[in-house]
Amino acid sequence: MEEQPKGSEKQEKTPEELQKELAEQKQTQGEEPPQTPQEPEEEIKIPDQKRKNRKWWWIGGAVAILCIAVGGTIFALDAMSGSTPQRVMQQYFNHWEKEQYDQMYALTSEETKQSVDKKSFIKRHEDFAKTLKQESASFTMKTPADEKAETIDFSGIYKTKDIGEISFENKGTLVSDEEGWRLQWSPSLIHPDLEEGGQVKVIQTPPGRRGEIKDRKGDPLAANRERVAIGYIPSQVKDRDQTIQALNDAFALDPEKLTKEMVEAEKEDPFQFVTVKTVEGTELKQVKEWEQLPGISVRDNSLRHYPQKDLTAHVTGYIRPITDEQLEKRKKDGYEKGDWIGQSGLELYLEERLRGEPGWRTVIVDADSKEKTVFSQKESTDGEDIQVTIDLSTQRQLYRGIQQDKGGGVALDPATGEVLAMVSAPSYDPNKFIQGMSQAEWQYLSGPDQPLANRAKIPYSPGSTMKSITSAIALETGAITPDTSYNTDEGKWQKNTTWGGYFVTRVDNPGGGVDLAKGMAWSDNIYFARVGLEIGEQRMIEFLKKFGFDEEMDIPLGVSPSQYSNDKKLENEILLADTAYGQGQLLISPLHLATMYTTFANEGSMVKPQIIMEDGKVTPEMWKENIVSVETANKVKDLLEGVVTQEKGSARDLRTDGVWLGAKTGTAELKASKDDENQRQLGWLAWMAGKESPDKQPDIVVAMMVDEVQDRGGSHYIFPAVKQMLKERY
Template sequence: LGIGADEIEDKLKADWVKADSFVPVATIPKIQEVDLLTVNPDETVLEEKEKQDTLLKIPGIMLSDVKVRTYYLKEAASHLVGYVQAVTAEDLQEHKGEGYRTNSVIGKTGLETLYEKELKGTDGCEICIVDANGNKKSVIAYEPKKDGEDIHTTIDGDLQSTLYEQFKEDRGCSVALNPYTGEVLALVSTPSYDNNDFVRGMDNSQWSALNENEDRPLYNRFRQTWCPGSTFKPVIAAIGLKVGAFTANDDFGNEGLAWQKDSSWGDYTVTTLHDYEPVILKNALIYSDNIYFAKAALKIGADQLMQSLNQIGFNQELPFDIKMSESQYSNMDKIETEIQLADSGYGQGQILVNPLHLASIFTAFLNDGNMIKPYLHADGGSTSSEIWIKDVFSPQIVSEVMEGLEGVVNNPEGTGYGACREDIRLAGKTGTAELKATKEDTSGTEIGWFTVFTTDRDAKNPILLISMVENVKDIGGSGYVVEKDKAILDEYLGNE
């Protein structure tokens, strides 16, 4: 069982224990004969059956059925769902008078914590008079138990599992939503852990393996903020068009693959990967031109950019059931230098964005410029949309930016062309964010992104999907994420 003799002895010494008491020492999954009758029984099932058989050979050991919370999606949704555990002395003190007892369980993380009051229910009780043989003679008082509420979420369990299976070996996260209603379809963080282990109990070796793993499987990545790289370029484009800093057809000029504003930048340059003409917005998005968007940010100006970003939810809490880290444009209270401003134009500098917030911003490109509010609690099965921020961009701006985003996926030169489909029109934006100490640093990492979405409001399964992998430097950059998201969309969308 992976527990020490001392721990078992402590349980046996509890005040309530009598000579004939059944003292629970561990909770393990119940394996029944039907579980073994499949053609190829799961290896874990066979191991658990062998464990049960071995336990029953030990004198004094009994197995007793007990109902515990079971999480069927396991690792695929553990960061989202969370888990319950036995209450602690601190829990009892904090929730004094709320009906918790020493044998109660309480939500510790995720949705289990968020909806603890609704899920909890109330214990029943009975006060009765019995005779010397324990037979009930009369009931003095009776209070029936009350089950907790059923909580229905918008999560698509199949999509959640598919995303997890694709990215389970990667450090990253994915969010998916219906861009027209705001229904959140998936929230995945990888690598992960089995939340059932927290309910049944873990031995020290299991806990150490989780806690000391350098990939940090307990870390919830979809709640954090990350450097968005080129996925931020459409946002800069739309802001620039909105404030009149440039037009979609303004040619910024071909600067080659490296550029700096003037000699005041010293040896600092902005680099890009592709040489193309004309250097207009549509092409800049398709080729993901860093130089174009550095220039765009300079044309917008720091004050105007900060004000515009604040208007679309930066430096404020996302209106969502789960608390997310706030997106930012600076580690301080403002963009301080010209170089920082230029870097911000292509999603670097000190720009950090929460993935669900980024998804909400992208909904504006599908809803005539309105940002849709994401939601998770499916109250009464409603699928109506609620606008979070109205008229973020005009329909004309949306049209001009979308021309480039559709080109990213459908133009053979586009960085997201690997996800192109013949049956369903997709649009999106790739991104690769470099994280390094200096310009010369060659040991830094690269964050890979892909934002992709269906463009037809009448599509059978409309979806906006954003995936991020922490280190794609030596595995294909953002192309690695595009390939995995394509496989996910192929399964989710099927053939329409």
């Protein structure tokens, strides 16, 4: 309480005086006003009346502040509502572009709110955006001459994921009600063609024609046989009776049956295409005439055709209707039930390029699902035609050699890496997947011979064809020289007794010391087992990786990587020795083996195999540069020549007049144990050839494998076909 000076009389202060005193105290930042020093006397309380006056002053002040605040709020609300129709319209657009549909609803008229509740309003806009896969919306208002104009023109753009931009011109009407200017809303504000009861549909149309696959000369490997489907889409049929009559007149169909089918189709899916008749050949001339019939739609229904049948089946692969499992994964890419999709070969691995892009029609339909307006559409596009490096002449020659067996083969151009041929047997006719097949045909495809498997890209035990690679590694690392010799007369060998009962054996040879050239020509397992141990685990693995082991090949065929062991190690000496001459756990595909052999034709660099031509050509590219030196590469090429030219060379029977030839035979033994007599053998032949000339430059490198050649001469079983191929080629 305040102290009063002695002898002074208490006087009430007016509200004006109290307000002035409060202001002065505020100015002095809360300091007490100076007092005249007096002796303290008794404390005097402020009378109740004075407190009442102070109370009224505070109430008056609060009221004044509240009035200011309320006035400011009213002013702010007025500003938010907009003092003109233009401001309200612009604010509505701002909310729309941010997808703030609830705030848009707040700016609609009372009449709108009585006819459309907030939840329905928001859902209508959300459904519209979702159907279009809308990414953004933007609106531009056209400023009217009169800022009080109640009707305002504007333009809008919807940017969508699949069909691009949808642009339109529209107008909005505003009315003045208790809340100020408000928008008179109807569905046509979303798009001028959208009326009450209508909805927007985005309907996918099928992709265009599938791209064709052609060989290096343009001959078709996978083509399209022209065929057209005549039918209708229920939602586009304006007059059912008229359309049925037109179909009856054109194709003499049963009107009653057509009517029943059309009614059922309308109920099932009014946007589906219903095929009535499929035409091809000479009837195709009438397609343009049929397109003019009321309610009739025409669609390409071409049939995939593989003119080369089994010859190129494993290159092209085949297509089939999409499975439910595939559809689940591919639906986001525009695939639908009934679409055809690549299942193997280039049809599978080039699916994205071969398949055309589907089109889209954005339409407005009425309550009966009848199309009223097409306000945006994207035409479907055809797939891309693909030209491949396959040479059909070389393909036939290579296929002929294994056609009656189980096996695979690849021919490469060593300079460019072009895949000139890729064959696998047994093969199949991919046309059967299009035309349909009998039970017997299906049993053949799913039988133990596995004709669908492309053996040219599957890794197998390579046998002695590996010795060329081992020779290159040994020479490059200095593990041996060309003159390094071992005596293998005993016919079997083990490093020491720690190998137990395991011995490496060899085929018969003339005897005496064996150097690198003789070891290669005579295919001496003992020689190369010992060379493998000289190389050692670390250097062997290092160079095998340089040759592409454990690495996927960059070619659209899904080639399995080659391996040198199951655990990526060669710690066991027996395994290392076996690997060096092509057994052990070593697995190489014919494609990879042929690719590795190009190293000896390219001065130590390994070409990248390519099967796709761009603009009719291939740009050569090396997969692995300088794996070995030029000297080493040329030496191995000489060794391969010696296999053909030496007196006891294992490929001497392949000598052909006018042809330079280098080759390596191989017989891989597959058996449960070393002593198992029921062995299965794979016969291999890797070779390179060119016209006889001083530079000995090959123009083709081939790797071939035939399964189950035991009791048929091993790798020599392939010789007659290769000999014939050399004569025809050169």
